[in-house]
Amino acid sequence: MLKVTQQPDVISFGGGLPAPELFPTREIGQASVEVMEEYGAAALQYGVTEGIPEMRTWVAERLSTRLHKLFDPAEILIVNGSQQGLDLIGKIFLDPGDHVVLENPSYLGAIQAFDAYQARYLTVETDEDGIVPASLERVLEHADPFPKFLYSVPNFQNPTGRTLAADRREAIVRICERFELPIVEDDPYGELRFEGEELPSLASLATSGCVIYSGTGSKIMAPGLRVAWLAIPDHEVREKIALAKQGTDLQTGSLAQYVFHRYASKRDAFEAHVDRIIETYAQRRDVMLQTLEATMPAGVRWNRPQGGMFLWASVDGVDTIELLKLCAAQKVVFVPGVSFFPARDVHDGMRLNFSNASEEKIQEGIARLAAAVRASKN
Amino acid sequence: MLKVTQQPDVISFGGGLPAPELFPTREIGQASVEVMEEYGAAALQYGVTEGIPEMRTWVAERLSTRLHKLFDPAEILIVNGSQQGLDLIGKIFLDPGDHVVLENPSYLGAIQAFDAYQARYLTVETDEDGIVPASLERVLEHADPFPKFLYSVPNFQNPTGRTLAADRREAIVRICERFELPIVEDDPYGELRFEGEELPSLASLATSGCVIYSGTGSKIMAPGLRVAWLAIPDHEVREKIALAKQGTDLQTGSLAQYVFHRYASKRDAFEAHVDRIIETYAQRRDVMLQTLEATMPAGVRWNRPQGGMFLWASVDGVDTIELLKLCAAQKVVFVPGVSFFPARDVHDGMRLNFSNASEEKIQEGIARLAAAVRASKN
Numbered sequence: 001m002l003k004v005t006q007q008p009d010v011i012s013f014g015g016g017l018p019a020p021e022l023f024p025t026r027e028i029g030q031a032s033v034e035v036m037e038e039y040g041a042a043a044l045q046y047g048v049t050e051g052i053p054e055m056r057t058w059v060a061e062r063l064s065t066r067l068h069k070l071f072d073p074a075e076i077l078i079v080n081g082s083q084q085g086l087d088l089i090g091k092i093f094l095d096p097g098d099h100v101v102l103e104n105p106s107y108l109g110a111i112q113a114f115d116a117y118q119a120r121y122l123t124v125e126t127d128e129d130g131i132v133p134a135s136l137e138r139v140l141e142h143a144d145p146f147p148k149f150l151y152s153v154p155n156f157q158n159p160t161g162r163t164l165a166a167d168r169r170e171a172i173v174r175i176c177e178r179f180e181l182p183i184v185e186d187d188p189y190g191e192l193r194f195e196g197e198e199l200p201s202l203a204s205l206a207t208s209g210c211v212i213y214s215g216t217g218s219k220i221m222a223p224g225l226r227v228a229w230l231a232i233p234d235h236e237v238r239e240k241i242a243l244a245k246q247g248t249d250l251q252t253g254s255l256a257q258y259v260f261h262r263y264a265s266k267r268d269a270f271e272a273h274v275d276r277i278i279e280t281y282a283q284r285r286d287v288m289l290q291t292l293e294a295t296m297p298a299g300v301r302w303n304r305p306q307g308g309m310f311l312w313a314s315v316d317g318v319d320t321i322e323l324l325k326l327c328a329a330q331k332v333v334f335v336p337g338v339s340f341f342p343a344r345d346v347h348d349g350m351r352l353n354f355s356n357a358s359e360e361k362i363q364e365g366i367a368r369l370a371a372a373v374r375a376s377k378n
Numbered sequence: 379m380l381k382v383t384q385q386p387d388v389i390s391f392g393g394g395l396p397a398p399e400l401f402p403t404r405e406i407g408q409a410s411v412e413v414m415e416e417y418g419a420a421a422l423q424y425g426v427t428e429g430i431p432e433m434r435t436w437v438a439e440r441l442s443t444r445l446h447k448l449f450d451p452a453e454i455l456i457v458n459g460s461q462q463g464l465d466l467i468g469k470i471f472l473d474p475g476d477h478v479v480l481e482n483p484s485y486l487g488a489i490q491a492f493d494a495y496q497a498r499y500l501t502v503e504t505d506e507d508g509i510v511p512a513s514l515e516r517v518l519e520h521a522d523p524f525p526k527f528l529y530s531v532p533n534f535q536n537p538t539g540r541t542l543a544a545d546r547r548e549a550i551v552r553i554c555e556r557f558e559l560p561i562v563e564d565d566p567y568g569e570l571r572f573e574g575e576e577l578p579s580l581a582s583l584a585t586s587g588c589v590i591y592s593g594t595g596s597k598i599m600a601p602g603l604r605v606a607w608l609a610i611p612d613h614e615v616r617e618k619i620a621l622a623k624q625g626t627d628l629q630t631g632s633l634a635q636y637v638f639h640r641y642a643s644k645r646d647a648f649e650a651h652v653d654r655i656i657e658t659y660a661q662r663r664d665v666m667l668q669t670l671e672a673t674m675p676a677g678v679r680w681n682r683p684q685g686g687m688f689l690w691a692s693v694d695g696v697d698t699i700e701l702l703k704l705c706a707a708q709k710v711v712f713v714p715g716v717s718f719f720p721a722r723d724v725h726d727g728m729r730l731n732f733s734n735a736s737e738e739k740i741q742e743g744i745a746r747l748a749a750a751v752r753a754s755k756n
Contacts, residue, residue: 029410036403041398083627
């Protein structure tokens with residue numbers, strides 16, 4: 001997908017790329033110089049697997065504020081992008097044939113990470129408010145073998161943009177605690193809320209240490225640094241994941257961690273930067289919604305995410321893999337929804353990314369997409 | 379180990395750390411600024427899994443020159459430190475119970491990477507000239523199940539500092555080709571030769587595409603960037619490893635790759651930097667050898683590596699795990715040799731790192747070690 005979207009005349013709603021024009025390039029260069037002046041060789045040497053103390057403390061403080069739950073720096077493990085967190089979780093929890101419970105549809109990168117350990121999937125029903133608790137309960141009652149964990153993206157989910165409703169969060173945590181099922185709460189987009197109220201994280205609702213929380217700097221600073229984090233309250237699980245990381249790549253880059261920390265510690269500038277991302281993406285979402293409204297024929301439906309980078313659209317009676325072929329010829333691309341359903345049984349969906357293209361390109365791209373939809377219906 | 383060695387008053391021959399005082403800190407800061415000016419957001423965005431084109435070309439050119447074999451940039455995969463290369467190799471080749479052929483002793487990080495896939499090990503006899511070809515042949519003739527690959531560090535091996543002799547290189551490649559056994563040639567220290575002639579790499583001796591070559595920037599620039607590489611001639615293996623990397627962490631940090639490339643492309647400065655590392659480590663090795671000679675009692679033997687970062691010593695009749703306890707009290711540490719033997723059946727060895735401590739500390743540390751050896755013999 002990245003290889004296609006790098007063609008300059010293609011308008012891509014396909015990737016999950018942040019807006020590069022918002023990256024703080026000059027500031028990152030400056031932060032690198034400052035890190036070299038302040039930390040010198042320590043920022044280029046091997047470091048401990050868990051991450052540099054400065055980053056772990058920064059993450060614990062930020063999560064404590066955002067999620068209304070006290071995090072200890074000792075709980076935090078810095079990983080090489082959140083994809084690595086998912087891989088390590090797969091590595092320590094999964095043996096071939098093991099079950100993982102997924103939202104349906106679910107994030108493709110997670111499926112890919114767990115596939116490497118030959119996992120099988122149990123899917124729970126979801127609607128516009130996320131996981132349906134009764135469906136989760138049914139799945140767990142009948143599961144054989146009993147699953148190793150539930151993987152969920154509660155905020156502005158990838159691929160649907162949906163957010164798990166507040167009352168359902170409480171219900172889902174209680175169900176998982178009753179069944180003693182660990183939860184992997186993947187929250188890459190949680191900071192990118194455009195409107196509506198902040199909802200409690202699953203981690204903050206848990207009374208046991210059953211939630212592994214995954215966060216990342218990729219969406220609030222830049223993905224190219226590969227700085228992300230896991231918060232793992234359970235001591236034994238944390239030791240296992242750290243040991244697995246040691247065997248996997250020893251540590252996340254020292255320089256990247258120091259540079260991330262240096263920039264993020266300039267609090268006012270950093271908060272202004274995150275605000276600018278939120279504002280930009282909110283406008284782009286609005287433009288996408290307006291253009292969909294103005295151009296799409298009947299039979300196309302879409303949702304209105306309250307944050308994040310994606311919305312979800314369906315085209316009645318159209319296989320969006322076929323539609324993509326028409327679209328590629330028109331130089332507009334998206335990700336066909338079927339890839340996100342482990343059973344590959346829903347064919348009319350598509351994931352539309354609104355963070356990466358300018359407002360003009362969104363207008364032009366959605367118009368091209370609408371023309372392709374019309375053509376596909378003839 | 380890292381946690382212990384970070385105590386300031388401990389003299390450590392234990393880790394495998396490069397000399398931090400040689401890291402080009404100012405230049406890396408400067409390179410970061412230049413990268414931001416030249417590439418801007420592209421150096422902070424997601425990139426393709428295989429690595430940035432500039433790095434892959436740089437690696438292919440450097441390997442082509444050093445190893446006297448033409449490498450194509452398309453063969454190169456940039457990884458997050460060479461430990462990740464080993465993990466990915468384990469991930470695509472190994473199922474639980476599979477055999478890997480190892481030198482005896484062998485690199486601990488490799489064993490740790492392969493352990494995660496529940497590998498079992500077949501060890502081949504080694505002497506001061508590395509793997510004994512007849513032993514390899516015997517092992518392969520009787521192996522059941524037949525192993526998935528041979529893992530070897532031919533230059534200045536970790537842990538022994540030994541180098542595989544020229545005639546044996548030829549013999550080993552021919553044996554592996556006859557048995558159709560892939561070779562993983564791990565060469566982190568190959569550029570750090572103090573004396574003697576450069577020997578042909580296994581990759582350059584192979585007539586088939588059976589050798590996966592692993593190299594790293596950690597020992598010629600800095601480990602904290604986490605930039606290393608695999609050269610994988612076999613197309614199918616390469617695709618599998620790239621796909622595994624995608625599921626594991628998407629990509630190696632874009633910024634780290636651009637910064638590495640920018641600094642390494644200033645050819646004169648970079649070569650002067652590598653020369654300075656070689657010169658410094660050679661002097662430290664000499665000081666360690668002289669101090670061993672001057673202080674050690676009878677019954678202690680050691681070798682004279684022609685490069686790299688480690689030498690190997692044995693203490694007749696002494697369990698070096700016990701010795702380490704005496705040493706830790708004296709504020710000097712090393713890695714007991716037993717850890718490097720998969721069968722854990724050799725107890726009198728120790729790995730001594732000479733790259734990380736100053737000449738004065740080497741003298742003081744070896745004197746402390748000699749005192750501990752004497753004490754252990756009473």
